[in-house]
Amino acid sequence: MMTIKIQIIIGVCLVIGLAAIVNMIRRRRLELKYALSWLIAIVFVLVLDCFPTLLTRISRMLGIWAPVNMIFFLGFCFSLLIIFTLTVTLSRMSERVRRLSQAVALNEEKIEKLLKEKEEKTT
Amino acid sequence: MKSLVIIPAYNEEKSILKTVNDIKEHAKSFDYVIVNDCSMDKTLELCREHGLCVLNLPVNLGIGGAVQTGYLYAYKNGYDYAVQFDGDGQHDASYLEKMRDYMKDRDVDLLIGSRFLEKEGFQSSGLRRFGIRYFSHLIKLLTGVRITDPTSGMRMANRSVMEIYANCYPKDYPEPESAVAILNVGKKIEEYPVKMREREEGVSSISPIRSVYYMIKVTLAILVEALRK
Incomplete structure (x- = not known):
């Protein structure tokens, strides 16, 4: 069993985190789309934290002796998953930035060429 | 027939004019375009x-994105041949027309200017040469093709290779990897003996600290590229 002390510490941390994320979404500093995985992770861990019997049952099922370890383990798995998703997103984003900048460079050159032609025609 | 010299430039204020003049003087049938990578x-x-x-x-x-911009430009503007050419004075423009003739005659898809075919001119430092030889062996092992100078930044592409590069080109330290990518789709790569000069201005993108990253990254990139086949 988890002690009530660690239960409260974990619970408080999660609620603070949840409030911070919701607040950031409210102020449009965070996009809901990308914050969603964090919200789900926090709520999930919070539920387990509030209902230790459920937690105990699941951890026994998985063969984890101390239920608090299961919270840590789950949190760790979620974090890894989220970080990996970010790396994937980062790869895609950098590819898009590259394509965009290349398009900008080519267009700029085209515009300058056209302007020069126009100038030559008028003079 | 239209040919283009692509000059990727990052902080090359001291040598860029010299490079362009070299091309205007010794490769008259070539157009050129400078890709300024946010100098x-x-x-x-x-x-x-x-x-x-x-x-x-x-x-x-970075160098990969800059060079790719050049290939994109070349492909969109209907060039038949495009050649990468360093803006720091290492490369010699008088080879360009000879390289293009060679490509045309022998129906080569990608022609790499190699320092080591005739072992003339600046041969790079010992440690770097060792790295180059290692990549050369690795590529030979994986593709069966011997490229003596896989890190050479002087390479000429025909339209089919241009198209592939415009769509997909590695980001950093792209040379060995991009050569393997081309070999894997059955393109013909050959080398042409050139002399290179020691760089006049600017520093190599490969500092001693980065060389470990360089070796690991390029090795993995080549292996991944071989897996894509």
Whole structure:
């Protein structure tokens, strides 16, 4: 069993985190789309934290002796998953930035060429 | 027949004019385009001042992204041959027309200017040469093709390779990897003996600290590229 002390510490941390994320979404500093995985992770861990019997049952099922370890383990798995998703997103984003900048460079050159032609025609 | 010299430039204010003049003088049948990869010095101002043809990248993309911009430009503007050419004075423009003739005659898809075929000119430092030989062996092992100078930044592509590079080109330290990518789709790569000079200005993108990253990254990139086959 988890002690009530660690239960409260974990619970408080999660609620603070949840409030911070919701607040950031409210102020449009965070996009809901990308914050969603964090919200789900926090709520999930919070539920387990509030209902230790459920937690105990699941951890026994998985063969984890101390239920608090299961919270840590789950949190760790979620974090890894989220970080990996970010790396994937980062790869895609950098590819898009590259394509965009290349398009900008080519267009700029085209515009300058056209302007020069126009100038030559008028003079 | 249209041919283009792609000059990727990052902080090359001291040598860019010399490079362009070299091309105008010794490779008259070639157009050129400078790809300014967000230089922090006066490279862009200098190019504009002298009315040089320049593609100006709004954010720094690194050598791979810059070179790819050049291939994109070449492909979109209907060039038949495009050659990468360093802006730091290492390469010699008098080889360009000979290289193009060689490509045309022998129906080569990608022609790499190699320092080591005739072992003339600046041969690079010992440790670097060792690295180059290692990549050369690795590529030979994986593709069966011997490339003596896989890191050479002087390479000429025909339209089919241009198209592939315009769609997909590695980001950093792209040379060995991009050669393997081309070999894997059955393109014909050959080398042409060239002399290179020691760089006059600017520093190599490969500092001693980065060389470990370089070796690991390029090795993995080549292996991954071989897996894509």
